[in-house]
Amino acid sequence: MPSVEKLMEKVVELTFERDNALLHVRLNQLLQKGLDAILSSDTLEDTFSKFFGVMAEGVKFDSAVLLRLESGHFTLIASQNASDWPQQADLGCDTLAAALSGRHAVPVFNLLLLPEWGPHIIHWWPQIHSALFQRIHTRDQQFLLILGSGSVAAFGPSEEKIVGQFISFVASTIASVENKKLYMVSQSLKERQQRIEQSLLQSEKMASLGQLAAGVAHELNNPIGYLLSNIHMFQTYLTIFKSLLHNYQLLCEEHQSEQVKLQARQQINALYQKENVAFLLEDSDTLIADSVEGAIRVRDIVQSLRRFSHPDTDQIELVNLNDSIESTIKIISGEIKHSLLLKKQLFPDALYVMGKSNQISQVFLNLMMNARQAITHDHGELVISSGILGEEAWVALEDNGTGIAPQHMSRLFEPFFTTKDVGKGTGLGLSLCHSIMLQHSGRIEVQSELGVFSRFTLYFPLSHPA
CATH class of the missing domain: 3.30.565.10 (Histidine kinase-like ATPase, C-terminal domain)
Structure with a gap:
């Protein structure tokens, strides 16, 4: 008989350990889902909207609110199925703080029995009868998580224990989201600063070019001026070269009469006597070389201006x-x-x-x-x-x-x-x-x-x- 009693005790002990192990497994699963909620959310409201859904898998509740304690009142941060809750509420902060003093969680079996809260609760949570109050501390802020149920005495020691396991994670969640929010604001400010700096840089460029406009115009005008002069001079030379080429062509054509060829020789001799053809040929090379140099000068200035004035890229x-x-x-x-x-x-x-x-x-x-x-x-x-x-x-x-x-x-x-x-x-x-x-x-x-x-x-x- 004693052996049977010992066996029964062992069974009870193993059952208790199994239940604890299953609870820890369940809590770990819930925490992992809670972490996923943080990573997939950008705002505190979005995070806790998902987080409430995760908590509902471990604790049965009908409604939830997350409040931040400020001077003399609570501010609503996030909620689920609590559309009538005001943005700010006076819930008897001093009384509530005293009740939570030294404790993390306080279950209330019947909210209507709270004299200071009755009228407010009936108005904000008409369907809620019991609640679990959970205090949350971060580095420099205090929060209050309230889970509500339509049933009386819905929250007992087991629910209190499960929610308690979430406390440090909830505090970390709040801190992480706030840090993420600060990081996003910081990034936004950095991007804005970069845009302002880019705008200032472009404005400074344009101001610099405005001051340089007269000098740049002069630098462009000089090569363009002698380009036009050289082209005009080469046009004059080209007329003489075309006349010489035409008469030489007549001399080379066998079908031309001797009279035509004689006139061609006379015109060639007259051009050589009137013009220094050797000098014109030599000067043509100089005109072309100077013109190419001037065109390159204009091109370089324009390219430099384009590169300089073009808006910056990353x-x-x-x-x-x-x-x-x-x-x-x-x-x-x-x-x-x-x-x-x-x-x-x-x-x-x-x-x-x-x-x-x-x-x-x-x-x-x-x-x-x-x-x-x-x-x-x-x-x-x-x-x-x-x-x-x-x-x-x-x-x-x-x-x-x-x-x-x-x-x-x-x-x-x-x-x-x-x-x-x-x-x-x-x-x-x-x-x-x-x-x-x-x-x-x-x-x-x-x-x-x-x-x-x-x-x-x-x-x-x-x-x-x-």
Whole structure:
């Protein structure tokens, strides 16, 4: 008989362990589904809408609300089957806090017996008779989860235990969703900042081109002018060449009469006596070569302008700094060639960096224009040099202009800071240069002596073509 009793005890013990094991399996399944709810949701409301559905598989309830405790009232965060709940509710916060003090969960068998809540509950939850109150703590906030049932005494110790197992996960859920929300807001702000910076950069480009318009027009006008002159002169030469060719053709045609051939010889002799044909042939080669050079000059200027003025894209490419310098000089040459002497001391080989060609050209153009504006005397000089230092490529622009006052050095890259007269500067040029260099993982170093010189040195991470 004792053996039977021991066997029965063992059966009870195993049954209890089995039930606990099944409960843990069920809880783990519910937690996994809860995690899936978090990963597939973007808002706190959407997350808990799915989360309530997951909890319903472990605890039977008819309605649920999630409230956040604020000063003197609760704010509704999420709900299920509780459409009449107000956005804010005074549920006797102090009384409720005292009731939950030292406990995580409080089951209420009959809500109508609560004197402070009766009228509110009848109005908000007319079909609910019992509830389970679950306190939730996060790092800096307090929440209250209320599960409601249409039955009296629907929540007992087992439901309290299951919901209690969810508490840490619910708190983590709230924190995760809030962090995700903050991350999304942060990303939105970053995208907005990028759009603003792109807009400012494009505006600065257009402003720069506006200041350079007269110089660029002059640079285009010169080659176009001698192109037209050369073409007009070559048209005159071509008339003489066509006349000579026509008469030589008559001499070569056997069916022509001797009289026609005699007239052709006379006209050829007359043209040779009147025109220096040998010089015209030699000068034609010069006219064509000069015209080709002028056309290439116009093409290079137009291509440089197109590349510079085109809106930036997100494409990162291999950029040769020396080519970018030369391209920028073609744009600004009309502006600077009459006001300063430009000297180039560029690295003999290509200097490759990874970046956006338009933005790098914008930095060079802004610094060249600043150098030109800083030179107010008639012996101005701008030296542009480049080279390699360790794993960095550098470009330096040094002018012998007015220099920078010591008290202004620390503010050079502040947006809208300028020492120029009103209407002559936006204060965005150096700020954009600094921003672009940071985006290219580079930096700017400035050296200056008031009234003597200014030197801006740009450092880029060096890249090697594959």
